[in-house]
Amino acid sequence: MTRETNFCPTCGNTLRPLRHTGRERPYCDSCEMPYYIGTKVAVIVFISSDDKVLLTQRRFDPGKGKWALPGGFVDHDEAPKAAAIREVCEETGLDVHIRKLLTVIPKQDDGMADLVIAYGATVVAGQIRAGDDAAAVGWFSSDAMPPLVFYPCIALINLWRAGELDV
Numbered sequence: 001m002t003r004e005t006n007f008c009p010t011c012g013n014t015l016r017p018l019r020h021t022g023r024e025r026p027y028c029d030s031c032e033m034p035y036y037i038g039t040k041v042a043v044i045v046f047i048s049s050d051d052k053v054l055l056t057q058r059r060f061d062p063g064k065g066k067w068a069l070p071g072g073f074v075d076h077d078e079a080p081k082a083a084a085i086r087e088v089c090e091e092t093g094l095d096v097h098i099r100k101l102l103t104v105i106p107k108q109d110d111g112m113a114d115l116v117i118a119y120g121a122t123v124v125a126g127q128i129r130a131g132d133d134a135a136a137v138g139w140f141s142s143d144a145m146p147p148l149v150f151y152p153c154i155a156l157i158n159l160w161r162a163g164e165l166d167v
């Protein structure tokens with residue numbers, strides 16, 4: 001997805017393309033500043049137990065009815081780990097301990113995030129209760145996967161099913 005910005009968010013002046021720090025960027029002649037388009041960062045959390053992985057069913061589009069790893073967007077003033085813990089709690093009712101960074105996945109499809117940070121986590125408290133944008137929550141074994149959505153989730157789950165994800 002391309003995001004266009006036509007006006008300076010500080011002064012409202014029309015931005016014009018100008019080469020700055022190695023690439024063409026929207027530039028405000030009034031503020032004498034380039035406008036850096038914010039990177040939308042999301043987190044996903046891989047929680048496995050007894051050879052099963054915790055998935056959430058999407059309540060809304062995109063991907064309504066399909067399943068994904070719990071996760072969501074990182075707020076602009078929020079640490080990624082805190083976002084991961086918050087999103088898992090909102091969607092599944094479970095409190096997790098983030099154990100490790102698994103990988104960072106740049107955008108490779110028309111998904112809503114520009115950058116996805118994937119963590120491995122362990123459940124420390126709570127009872128499963130679907131909430132927020134999750135319609136259902138469940139544990140799934142690698143040979144009984146439901147229909148999946150979102151490239152980063154599918155890529156991680158495929159690695160896990162191949163025995164190549166050290167969670």
Ligand SMILES: [Zn+2]
Pocket residue numbers: 008009010011012013028029030031032
């Ligand atoms: Zn300006």
